[in-house]
Amino acid sequence: MAARIVRFATKAPLQILLLVIALLWLVPTLGLLLTSVMPAELISTEGWWKIFSEPSLATFDNYRAVFDNEDLTTALWTTVQIAVGNTILLVLVSAMAGYAFAWLPFPGRDWLFVLVIALLVVPLQTALIPIFSLYQSTGLFDTVLGLILFHTAFGLPFGVFLMRNFFIGIPKDLLESARIDGASELTIFFRLILPLGLPAIASLAIFQFLWTWNDLIVALTFGRETQPITVAVFTQLRQFGGNIELIAPASFVSLAIPLVVFFAFQRYFAQGLLAGSVK
Amino acid sequence: MSAGGITDPQRLRRAATTAVFLGPAVVLLGVWVVYPTLRTIVRSFFDRDGATFVGLENYEAIFTTDTLVTALQNNALWVAVVPAFITAIGLIFAVLTERIRWQVAFRTAVFMPMAISLFAAGVIWRIMLDQDPERGAVNASIVAVKDALAPAGVLEQGQASTPQLEGSPERGFVLRTPVRAGDQALLGLTAIPPAQVPPDAEQAATPRAGPQEITGTVWRDFKPGGGEPGRVEPEELGIPGATVELRDPGGGVTATATTEADGGFRFDDVGGGTYRVALAQETFATTNSGVSWLGPKLITPSVMLAYIWVWAGFSMVIIAAGLSSISREVLEAARTDGATEGQVFRRVTAPMLAPVLSVVFITMIINVLKVFDIILSVAPASSQDDANVIALAMWRTSFGGVNDFGLGSAIAVFLLLLVLPVLALNIRRFRREV
Known part of the structure; x- marks a missing residue:
């Protein structure tokens, strides 16, 4: 018992320090949440902590306004389309290329893979201007497809890298026996490789989903009417101060889905980070 | 052709399989990453319309x-x-x-x-x-921490009631007439809204000064009807909690005192020579506007x-x-x-x-x-x-109103150059692994 108290006493300062840090880290997000439920007429004069002393002030009117605002609901739907479409396309293309790099011998394979690694660091700013012109002339400008293709292309270096590194760990015997059984490469890929690669695919999918969902610059460049939620909020933000009662709940809606995805698949998210940076 | 009759279709099929698996990635990377990067590099040497070569x-x-x-x-x-x-x-x-x-x-x-x-x-x-x-x-x-460490002053505003006292809430007030041991210093203020007088204020009074002392009053030198400026009169309230300084002729602060509920203050053990009495700036709350x-x-x-x-x-x-x-x-x-x-x-x-x-x-x-x-x-x-x-800057130059694709491209290439060392590092690490 005494030993326990001593242990607690020596550890207490550290525990308290960490508790304070953890709270500090949560406060900003909490601040946005509480701001978003403040009555519109109070928002320009009172801080969000007012809700603590008067919880009855909290209202969902701001959220109702967001969901009544057609620009914002359309933007939310656009975001879903871009994020889901992009995630599926990227996972498929990355997995296929990753398989080729891991298990299909072809001349120049290593060189091509080095090129993929080289592309890993290319800033997307480098591509904005030519793709802008290309989209203008092909009709891809201001379309969901145009945004999906751009995101997929820039997600590929990481995706191929991740998939190839995962697939290369699959036991060779497994593949050989499937090939001897006469299975075609496509069958092997869909029946054997994809199921085995599920953990890596989950990491990649979550990553790409969050990345696309959270994107601002690509959509801002290649969209006008096709606006995801970040761009829609950004448009509102240009007149910041007057309409914070719309910006705060809209921002919270835009980050609620990534948060849900994050909490549901946290393990894969962390794995993806590790695979991307340590290996 | 005929000699390799068995192997050729097999090789062809293998090549086709590889193409199917690799094709989409190669097309996407080629069209959306590699081609635009090269194009941007070329574009960066041309002017904003892309018509004239401008070198660097x-x-x-x-x-x-x-x-x-x-x-x-x-x-x-x-x-x-x-x-x-x-x-x-x-x-x-x-x-x-x-x-x-x-x-x-x-x-x-x-x-x-x-x-x-x-x-x-x-x-x-x-x-x-x-x-x-x-x-x-x-x-x-x-602001909360600041207030806790250095309590805000007791007053928010105020003016001197007589020309004897000079200064402002921002700088504090100084009594023009020098004082010496045994004197009384009257620091009358006006233009204080009744609501801002501290609630514990009492009828103003001036403590009597002993031979080695300087005393005085800080008070609200105003009563309904006006009263006579510069005199402590009935119905005029003292200002408690004000900070008063005793300054030597050089301006250095030799002692400080805080006023009582009646506005009175007292400096003990005052030596010979003349002094100035001042109402310190701390008395007045600075409205803290927050850091920008x-x-x-x-x-x-x-x-x-x-x-x-x-x-x-x-x-x-x-x-x-x-x-x-x-x-x-x-x-x-x-x-x-x-x-x-x-x-x-x-x-x-x-x-x-x-x-x-x-x-x-x-x-x-x-x-x-x-x-x-x-x-x-x-x-x-x-x-x-x-x-x-x-x-x-790259984005604003290219799409944010300026719309100079030449300069925008140059900025993008500059950014690319900055990350190149990391690219080299990545490749080296990969080659070591293989």
Whole structure:
């Protein structure tokens, strides 16, 4: 018992320090949440902590306004389309290329893979201007497809890298026996490789989903009417101060889905980070 | 043809299979990444319309245009400060949480901002850093701490009631007539709204001064009907809690006193010679307007704060994974050999962790070079020039109204050049692995 108290006493300062840090880290997000439920007429004069002393002030009117605002609901739907479409396309293309790099011998394979690694660091700013012109002339400008293709292309270096590194760990015997059984490469890929690669695919999918969902610059460049939620909020933000009662709940809606995805698949998210940076 | 009749279709089929698997990736990377990069490099040597070859003029403009120079300086600051900060914070958090029981909860809290868009994180911090202490949580905390450490003055405003007293609430007031031991000093103020008189104020009175003393009164020299300025009269209230200074002829403060409920104060053991009596500036509350975090001067540190808040979790998670992979046996062996915890950290943990730390550090340098969204959302339009960075400058030059594709391309190529060393590093690491 005494030993326990001593242990607690020596550890207490550290525990308290960490508790304070953890709270500090949560406060900003909490601040946005509480701001978003403040009555519109109070928002320009009172801080969000007012809700603590008067919880009855909290209202969902701001959220109702967001969901009544057609620009914002359309933007939310656009975001879903871009994020889901992009995630599926990227996972498929990355997995296929990753398989080729891991298990299909072809001349120049290593060189091509080095090129993929080289592309890993290319800033997307480098591509904005030519793709802008290309989209203008092909009709891809201001379309969901145009945004999906751009995101997929820039997600590929990481995706191929991740998939190839995962697939290369699959036991060779497994593949050989499937090939001897006469299975075609496509069958092997869909029946054997994809199921085995599920953990890596989950990491990649979550990553790409969050990345696309959270994107601002690509959509801002290649969209006008096709606006995801970040761009829609950004448009509102240009007149910041007057309409914070719309910006705060809209921002919270835009980050609620990534948060849900994050909490549901946290393990894969962390794995993806590790695979991307340590290996 | 006929001799290889068996192998050729087989090879052909294998080639076709490879093409099917690799084709989509090659097309996407070729059209959306490789081609535009080359195109941008070429474009950067042409003027804004793309018609005239201008050599390196666009690159010269990067270093001579004011907003672009600001962007370069800011980016240099970002690279110098942020990756180091994030790596250090991640290391500290990872080490501190290694042996606590609620490790997962702590790490989740710190890691959570990673899921949020940098843009939304910026909105969050724009609200946190609002200049008005009534609305911005950061300024509210600062003002609260300031008030606790140095209580605000008892009065908000006031004027001298006679020409004998000169000064203002901003500077404090000084009595023109010198005083010596045995004198009384009257510091009358007017223009104090009744509501601002401290509630514990009583009828003003002046304590009698002994031979070695200087006494006096700070009071509200006004009563309904007016009264006579400069005289302590019935119905006039003292100002309690005011700070009074006794100054020597050179202006140095030799003693301070605080007034009683009746406004009276007293200096003991006053030596010979003349003195001045002054009502110190502390008496008056300075209305604290809060720090202008989002103004032109502090905007870059403010955005950095928001950015560090987002990325600390990344650093922590990677470093924690690195920590857990250090074998317990090595650590235990060092401890058994008599190494202190400090030595274990410096001699064993730190060197073994070095590769992970460098990965985090380098990843953050790349990310910091490309920082964009969070600046648009934290910085109000009025401070965006001051918060400018390369990636933002590239976008604003190309699409944000200026629409100069030549200069925009040059900025993009410049950004690419900055990340090239990392590219070389990546490739080297890969070749070592294979």
